[in-house]
Amino acid sequence: MSNLGPHAGFILASYAAVVLVLGGLIATVVLDHRAQKRALAALEQRGAGRRSGQAAP
Amino acid sequence: MAGLIDLANPTRFMRLSAVVLPGLTGAAVLLLAVGFYLAWFVAPADYQQGETIRIMFVHVPAAWLALMFYTVMTIAALGTLVWRHPLADVAQKAAAPIGACFALICLLTGAFWGKPMWGTYWVWDARLTSVLVLLLIYLGIIALWRTLDEPSRAGRLVAILTLVGFVNVPIIKFSVDWWNTLHQPASVLRLDGPSIHPSMLWPLLILAVGFTCLALALHLVAMRAEIMRRRVRTLTILEAERLDRLATQAGPVQGLPA
Numbered sequence: 001m002s003n004l005g006p007h008a009g010f011i012l013a014s015y016a017a018v019v020l021v022l023g024g025l026i027a028t029v030v031l032d033h034r035a036q037k038r039a040l041a042a043l044e045q046r047g048a049g050r051r052s053g054q055a056a057p
Numbered sequence: 058m059a060g061l062i063d064l065a066n067p068t069r070f071m072r073l074s075a076v077v078l079p080g081l082t083g084a085a086v087l088l089l090a091v092g093f094y095l096a097w098f099v100a101p102a103d104y105q106q107g108e109t110i111r112i113m114f115v116h117v118p119a120a121w122l123a124l125m126f127y128t129v130m131t132i133a134a135l136g137t138l139v140w141r142h143p144l145a146d147v148a149q150k151a152a153a154p155i156g157a158c159f160a161l162i163c164l165l166t167g168a169f170w171g172k173p174m175w176g177t178y179w180v181w182d183a184r185l186t187s188v189l190v191l192l193l194i195y196l197g198i199i200a201l202w203r204t205l206d207e208p209s210r211a212g213r214l215v216a217i218l219t220l221v222g223f224v225n226v227p228i229i230k231f232s233v234d235w236w237n238t239l240h241q242p243a244s245v246l247r248l249d250g251p252s253i254h255p256s257m258l259w260p261l262l263i264l265a266v267g268f269t270c271l272a273l274a275l276h277l278v279a280m281r282a283e284i285m286r287r288r289v290r291t292l293t294i295l296e297a298e299r300l301d302r303l304a305t306q307a308g309p310v311q312g313l314p315a
Contacts (some may be wrong), residue, residue, distance in 0.1 A: 044292070
């Protein structure tokens with residue numbers, strides 16, 4: 001690994017692409033999960049699923 | 058089959074996936090760490106391709122996963138159309154961006170490997186073109202999901218498109234055998250066994266399993282998010298109806314139409 005040879009740029013660019021694409025995917029999935037969890041908690045706290053007009057205790 | 062029926066309940070799926078996720082994520086981190094160590098510090102340079110063989114360790118798992126996730130989506134599409142499985146279109150929707158990302162990684166790393174080895178980033182040969190078509194199908198499926206608001210209607214339409222698109226999967230796999238391509242034939246999944254030396258094969262297999270664990274963990278998280286999104290949608294509609302009912306009971310407000 002000490003010397004990547006004359007094609008080091010291509011090798012490093014490949015790994016950079018993996019980090020960028022997978023990093024973006026992981027961030028998107030985790031942030032979306034958090035956002036949905038927060039939205040659901042807020043709705044449940046307001047008693048949005050109740051049939052009656054009463055607010056949540 | 059009974060296990061699958063149990064999982065069909067979204068509440069049970071949420072509970073089980075919460076138990077499975079930490080183990081799957083831990084396995085992914087461990088396998089990727091070991092795999093990359095072996096790939097970078099133990100596996101030798103190739104006698105013909107030199108150090109560029111390091112690209113293989115990310116290119117090949119990405120290609121396998123791009124195909125695997127499309128196959129998962131096809132099974133889920135059957136679940137949507139034939140069995141009306143409650144989680145099938147959730148699984149399908151959550152899988153599409155993950156498969157698309159691996160198809161994109163496969164194309165990008167392939168281009169960076171192709172330039173020093175073939176002298177070009179891109180050539181319109183059967184393997185490269187069919188993988189590009191796979192990425193375009195993934196993007197079409199993601200776009201269709203975003204176009205339609207109603208999840209069950211979108212699920213059925215996407216399922217039909219997914220089933221039609223599956224014809225591309227065997228084309229990708231056998232393109233190197235059916236046509237004269239610049240891309241090399243299969244080196245691992247062969248009837249007469251892998252043609253790669255074990256010093257390179259083991260890191261490749263460990264990384265493939267590691268990337269698979271990572272992709273499955275992401276799929277579970279994305280499915281959980283999608284289930285919550287649908288619950289949020291339902292609760293928002295219920296809340297709007299409740300507020301509307303309350304407003305009707307309270308009577309018309311002065312100055313505003315009833």
